[in-house]
Amino acid sequence: MRTTRVFTAVAAAGLLALTGCGDGGGATGGSGPGGIKPPKIDKLASLGAGEGQVNIVAWAGYVENGSTDPKVDWVTGFEKETGCKVNVKVAGTSDEMVTLMKTGDYDVVSASGDASLRLIYGGEVAPVNTDLVANYKDVFDGLKLKQWNSVDGVAYGIPHGRGANVLMYRTDKVTPAPTSWSAVFDPNSPYKGKVTAYDSPIYLADAALYLMKHQPELGIKNPYALDDKQFAAAVDLLKKQNELIGEYWSDYTKEVQAFKSGNSVVGTAWQVIVNLAKADGAPVEAVLPSEGATGWSDTWMISAKAKHPNCGYLWMNHIIDPAANGAVAEWFGEAPANKLACDKTADKNHCTTFHAADEAYFDQVWFWSTPVEQCLDGRTDVKCKDYAAWTQAWTTIKG
């Protein structure tokens, strides 16, 4: 029990320090002042021989060995080449990932921004010696040493890829084409009953982002750091939005179908959903609205207790290898981390479609982070609402 509390304090303090200087689209990162550091864990000095296997915790679709689709396989080759047999455990949520990594049974994890810092400050993951990851040099600079994958200039992970939650709409039903999230938040929206939203507490950040631009008097600086008043405003906005909602989505096939049938005509989506809907013949387009957007950026991290560190490093190098990174980015529908991956994708426009090199695009994106009591935007005079509060509020919003 005591260790938990210490970790919390340490983590919170570290977060303060880290995010103190973040002002823009959440893409700033790196070192900050402040003496509190994550537990001291040495990074691997040199690469040895593979241990014969590696245990991975990953999002669905990140570790594919051809069993889902024979054409989708970037694991078999790796196993042959390195002799590291890949054992994968698919996690459904960031929370599940954190829980699994705590067991110490896993070597590598693909952590999103709302899990990575908890792993770093919890001492679950070790710093990464990027010199031992040959492909690291080809990673977009916009992804290196960011607040969610590094502390004080020390890399704690290898960037995997990123994407934004965009605004998708039916071109035949929504005119003029929307340029602002007000399309889904305006109480007088003509699309009442046909608006959709992501079914997760983290969607509160979308409302906060909207308020950040439209109600500056609330003083929201970071959509993941909301004090009581700001939080209440965001909740209120979403409760009003609930009147407009036809359905919330968490299953992307469901959203594709809803847009195709016209049950939903406007709402938040992932790029992969936009592409699938288009491929399905739905007349849809997507924009990054003027307010910017929320999004995700995932990081491969290695466990501090890894039993197979060498195979873990080999995997981290392999997954951002241009071919593998391009394949996984295409399969999942996101921007790859490796610039060279853009030449390896089957669809030559993939990197353009997903704005892989478009830093200006990602400057507008607030990557998912876990809201904690100690405000992520650096305020110390107030307490912010933590994720548990977000979860309960989300229930209330849906009513």
Add this chain to the structure above:
Amino acid sequence: MTALSTVDRPAGDDTIAARGPVRRLSSWLHRHRGARLAGLLSAPLLWLLVAYLGSLAVLFVSALWTVNSFTGDLVRQPTFANFRTILTEEVYRTVTLRSLGVAAAVTVIDVLIALPMAFFMAKVASPRSRRLLVIAILTPLWASYLVKAYAWRVMLANDGPVDWLFGGAGNGPGYGLLATVLVLSYLWLPYMILPIYAGLERLPDSLLEASADLGARGGRTVRSVVLPMIVPSVIAGSIFTFSLSLGDYITVQIVGGKTQLIGNLVYANIGAANNLPFSAALATIPVLIMVGYLVAVRRSGALEEL
């Protein structure tokens, strides 16, 4: 004859006893009724204790814990915080009432559909078509629940078949509470028809004839004889439809639009929020409702006639 058999029996017994350990064991079991019972019941009882009561106990205990919101660790200090939240936050009351309403509506709709169907099957149809009807009602149970729910999602889609039934795009119920009730009624209908059908089959035809013979027309017979007699069957069916509806979270996700029921809250708190204790606390609501329902049913005496 009698004389012969009395002479025969002891001799036969001896040869049986001499025949080997299996025979010896079975004859020992034959003499020891308690041991026989224990052997028969220990496995199911163990199952009941460990798998069923055990998991229920864990559910209630874990409902008293909390979760550290940053690290996701369980805090194993008993507190009623979860229950306090559930009781004080209005949204949980709203959702509970909505879930109850859905379960009740589904049950009523299923009873209304099942009664005439089951009656037709049990009392009107020829034996041949009766078999076909039973098969027709059972076949949907072979299809996956998810497939059926998604099929309804397509049917209820904007401009889909249901919309056309109502005269064009957007005229149907669309996704939402109504669609949830509709689809759940469809999904659980066999669980209502089958017990009522079984109950009606047990109901002797002569009772219906006696009622008609005494001057009662069809409606009167149904009201005074059929319905009172199949109340236990209807209650058995309603336990299925009610509890299945009360616990559902998938159908409502697929066709419920933005509707949330207790099941969704339980699922969301395990899945998205990793808050098992709060889920457990929420899950006690349907458990308590069902216990209350069963107690009420027991009071009414309907269970004794099952």
Add this chain to the structure above:
Amino acid sequence: MSEPAIRLTGLRKSFDAVEAVAGVDLDIADGEFFSMLGPSGSGKTTVLRMIAGFELPTAGTVTLAGRDVTRLAPFDRDVNTVFQDYALFPHMTVQQNVEYGLRVRKVARAERRERAAAALRAVRLEGYGERRPGALSGGQRQRVALARALVNRPAVLLLDEPFGALDLKLREEMQVELKAIQREVGITFVFVTHDQQEALTMSDRVAVFKQGRIEQVDTPAEVYERPATPFVAGFVGTSNLFEGETARAVLGREGVFSVRPEKIRLGGAPASTEEISAAGQVVEVIYAGAATRFVVDLDAGPRVVAMQQNQQTSPADVAALRGKPIRLTWRAEHVVAVPVNPR
């Protein structure tokens, strides 16, 4: 003469390919205790069910007191039925069961009470009103069923093997009781049974059914003494049938003849004009309490059964006769000619 209580004309009923009732014409007089007797599957119950309205005839008509009710539903006919399984409503008390018909017909509460009480009194079940059928014995249930039917004061009461489930003693008691009740209420009773003893003891008239047709309709005495067909002779009581060769050999006559076992005496003088006698050998002696049955193989061929009251003989005496030669004697007037082709 007034209209008969029940008139059946050309009544037929087929179930798929099977003809259960193959043309029945019958008049049942008002106030008559009428039995329909026959083996199972002979169509007697189907006829009863067509009178009640549970089955619609394939052809023919049912007329109740001059009114054609062939196509009317059971609830539109002035008849009530006592079912073989009693068909009491298990969820109602005895009182509610008995009142059911009155309640359905919207008889006022006070009158309902009074008539139900009277009906229960008539079947000797006062004080049982609050019980449920499940708490009653078979005989009591039987009487509730009777009360439930009688309370409606129907013109005709139909009884479908009402004593089938009762043991012999209770059955005999109920037979007496039912007959008394019928005399008291004076309405027409149509009684279906496969028990010839029951039919003979209770009825004013009996119809004997075979394969969907009526073989004979007459008073019990006539049916017993003068069976109209070999089937009736065999089904109602035991009969010794003589036909063809044996008829010629034993009786010296041409045709089919029946002699009842109790008419045959053991011993006796050789044949005369008034008496017929035949020699044979006792094959089996069956002691049956009040009487003993002798199975005798006549020298002339046929095997016959003779019955003797155990008035003076002891079981040992009669048992000693087994295997012995014997002479049988009966009066010529007890030889009944049975028409071979009736109707």
